[in-house]
């Protein structure tokens with residue numbers, strides 16, 4: 001099988017698991033315990049924090065380990081908004097992950113926040129001018145993702161963050177898909193907060209982090225034993241934190257070469273599909289895009305049918321984002337990019353890791369051309385369900 005659904009989750013990397021193993025079996029103590037096992041675990045945990053901070057160019061105390069990207073997004077948005085609710089107004093875009101949009105829906109429903117949605121271009125880019133126009137005097141917080149998980153468009157985070165900085169508005173970015181491929185230096189990016197998830201990078205599921213700039217007021221979301229300096233209670237996932245440090249070091253140590261290679265492979269892969277499948281559309285931005293993701297619409301065929309046919313041919317991919325799994329509505333991200341419901345319903349996404357051999361992409365491209373041909377010849381056209389409004393959160 002050729003696995004091309006790394007944006008949903010990636011296999012754990014051997015080097016990561018090898019570094020985690022002793023922390024699960026020998027040095028397995030609770031870092032809060034006042035004995036040798038606890039102290040040894042605390043030392044490893046603190047080293048992992050320093051290693052991650054080194055990669056992000058921040059202080060160790062600015063890293064809060066979480067259970068993953070969803071928790072990091074929730075902590076950033078609810079935590080910052082509830083600590084400083086001035087204005088009760090947040091700014092975001094329609095192409096954010098549900099971990100962001102649903103956290104904002106919660107703030108709106110239960111805490112009276114207004115949410116302004118900044119428009120995106122048809123390739124998914126957000127302009128600094130559009131962001132500036134969405135800010136108000138006293139806006140509480142802005143959150144815009146670094147790289148989109150469905151189409152791979154990469155935002156100019158330094159420019160967007162600068163707009164917020166000059167307006168005095170805290171700026172959070174969801175870097176879950178960007179981590180491992182794009183620069184993460186938080187000062188260069190100019191962000192107040194940034195979320196990362198381990199399982200997209202080769203750790204087991206259950207670890208992530210929030211970078212939170214020193215001095216940013218943030219309410220805890222999880223209450224309990226006061227770990228992470230009171231900002232995130234719960235017994236620390238020492239092995240996970242060490243694994244995340246290793247996974248980030250491995251991925252970022254291979255940059256920029258790995259990103260250049262993956263981008264070149266991506267372009268060959270995309271070119272073969274665009275040439276081989278008449279009418280196919282590559283979604284997202286042609287220039288500003290993730291090296292490891294390519295998403296297509298194949299008009300007049302069901303994305304789901306292509307997915308099944310590809311699996312039969314040994315290629316695993318996704319018909320949209322796994323996070324919207326269970327829903328057969330067209331992707332809200334693609335609708336926000338201006339695609340009609342029928343075209344959006346034909347989306348198929350391919351995503352890979354730094355370890356994916358280029359040969360897999362070549363074989364997969366051939367399989368895609370053949371699979372779409374088979375599905376088209378069978379005449380499997382998707383029947384449309386009810387549309388989801390991309391502007392459902394807009395009330396300002």
Ligand code: PLP
Nearest residue numbers: 068069070097099149176177197
């Ligand atoms: N943000 C983005 C952009 C994602 O792609 C994902 C997962 O797909 C998440 C957040 C959620 O991360 P996690 O699965 O670690 O909760």
